[in-house]
Each structure stands twice: as structure tokens, then as C-alpha cells.
Amino acid sequence: MANNAYHSLLASLPHLDSLFDCKQLPISRFQLDQRLSALGFSERALLNEIEQQMEWGNEAPARPEQNSTAQEFDLIQHAHSLINRVNSPDLAALLNWRLDVRTVVAALRKRMRGEKAPGYSRWSFGSRREFIRRNWNAPYFNLEHRFLWLPDVAKALEQGHSFEAEKLLLAAVWQHLSAEAAKQRFSFEAVVIYVLRWNVLQRWTSYNHEQAIVRFDQLVEQALGQYAAALPE
């Protein structure tokens, strides 16, 4: 894609304003994909790979012939190769930051389960995996000054408030991406950051959607009263 063509693509994308106030996505996935078709083939492929790697709750692809450690190793290898292929220091730093967030949360969960520090350095991805391993027993892995939200997330996880922890993480990722978006102007990096922000927004609005379905079911049951039991499963 010609450098200048990012102007039309980015100007055609609606502004993503606020995370928690958003009730509806400003642009659907179908429309977003249509607009992103202005990207060149290789850029689109790279963007898809970044999205898959960064997607919230992304897990190793289920491959029955491999055990979970081998699958984890594949995922880590893939993340490293992706960062090496990204031809932009800003983007590589952003991807590393996002992977660091996932690593530090994974480390928190592992430690809460009573697991010991991993025995090998390539136990996860991100640029701080070795630092986390070396500071396994320190409160918040000595990263509380780097990740200001870490103590709150750790407390929420300890108290079993998973939704609260997820909300804090979403807010942290949104804030970081918004700050990075402000630094970029009409470039591939700006497109990637937009799509990652859209994914965070989509994640948040889907939570509300799920909540709405639960509430809808409650209202239906309430309305049906004693006849609710007569309905087929």
C-alpha cells in the first residue's frame, strides 16, 4: 500500500471514544474488514497475524498430537517470530508490552495456584519474562512501578473478582493503546493500533451483550412464571 493511502483509510474509520461508556460498536466487523481491504495483501496478512496473537483470551490452537507444553512452546515461538517480522520499532514495542501484560497476569495466576518459578527462561513471551522469573517471589514481581494497575489486578484475582480484574486489564490496555494512538499519524502502525483498540471495545461490548442475554432469560422466566418449567430445554 502506498504510504499516502493510509490517509483515506484512517480518515474513513470512526473515532473510538471511550471504552466503558460504549454501548455499541461505532463500526461493525464487516464494515471494518471492508475498509481494511484498502491495505495491501502482505499488510493485511501481518495485521491478521497480529490480531490473532494479541486477541484477548487467545489460546494455543488445539492440536491433539501435542501436549500442552509443546503447544505453549509453539505459541511462544510464533510470538517471537511475529515480533521479529514486524518492521517497526514502535509496533514491536507495543506487541512486547501487550505480551508482557499477558505474561505477568499468567504469572500471577500460576503463583496463586502455588506454582514455583519456571525452570527455564523461555517459559513465556514478552520482553520481561526473564525478569518475572527472577523476581517470582517478589510482590508483584517488582513490576508495580512499570504496570501501575498490577497491585489492583492482583488483589482482584486473590479475592476471586475475575470480572473486576478483567475490567482493570481492559482499562489498562485501552489506556496504553490510546496513548500510542496519539503518537501515530497516518501509518500502518496507526491502523494496527486502531484495530487492536476496536478489539478491546468489541470485547467490552460483548460482555454487555452477554449480560443482556442473561437478563433477557430472567425476564422471560419471570413472565412465564409457572409455565417456564413446561418449556422444552
Place this chain on the structure above:
Amino acid sequence: MEHFVIALGWLGTFAPVALGAVGSAIGCSLAGQSACGAMLDVESGYGKFVGLSAMPSSQVIYGIVIMFSLMGVGVSDATAGALFGIGLLTGIALLFSAMYQGQAVAAAISASKNKPEVFGLSIAPAAIVEGFAVFAFVFALVLGASIVA
């Protein structure tokens, strides 16, 4: 050597138009692409985006005026050096001011698309860049008038 000096004089005379045209083309292209993109996302007010995207075209007009002014001096051994210096440097100023004005306009379109109430304010950076192009234009005319044939 004499021919070379004369050639430089002609180069300086036409440089404001040529470089101004290159800059305006790049600036209008950047701003125009933003305007096209913005039109996909808004339901009305297309005209103001298209109008705004034409802002970097003023540099080539300044270049044409400077060219006529320098041509009036006449290219000779005595004037060629001055024409070359004034024309080339003014052309470079017009080139870069048009390119960067295009980027400022693109940002203004992007901002005012999302927040229509900032339309007027968002043009300010592009207007300031225009001011620098006007400086180069005016002082090229002043200096051009002082060239002694």
C-alpha cells in the same frame, strides 16, 4: 560557463512554479485522500472536506506569480545568480509548505469529522503553515524587485 549561468537563471525563474506544483500535488493528494475517507464515515458536510483539501493548491499560485515577477527582471549574466538563488529557495519553501500543509489539513479533516464543532480551530495549524508560504512569497517578490539588471 556563460551558458551555464544563464541556464541557472532560467532554473531559478521556473523553480517556484515547478516545486510549488510538486508540493501542491502532494499536499492536495494527502488532504484529498483524507477527505475521501472522511466522506465514507459521515452522512453530510462533504463539501467542507473537499474545499479544505484544496488548501495546499495556493503554493503553486504563489509560484506562478513569482515566476512572472522574476521573468520581468530578465535573465542575463548579471541577474542569473540572483534569480537562481531567490527562485530555487522560494520553490523549496513552497514545496515543503504545501506538503506539510497537506498533512495538517488531513489531520484537520480527521479531527473535524469526529468532532464537527472543532472544524474552525482544526484549520488553524494549516493556516499557520500557509502564513509561512506567504512570507516566502512576499519576500521573494520584494527581493526580485531589487535585482538590478
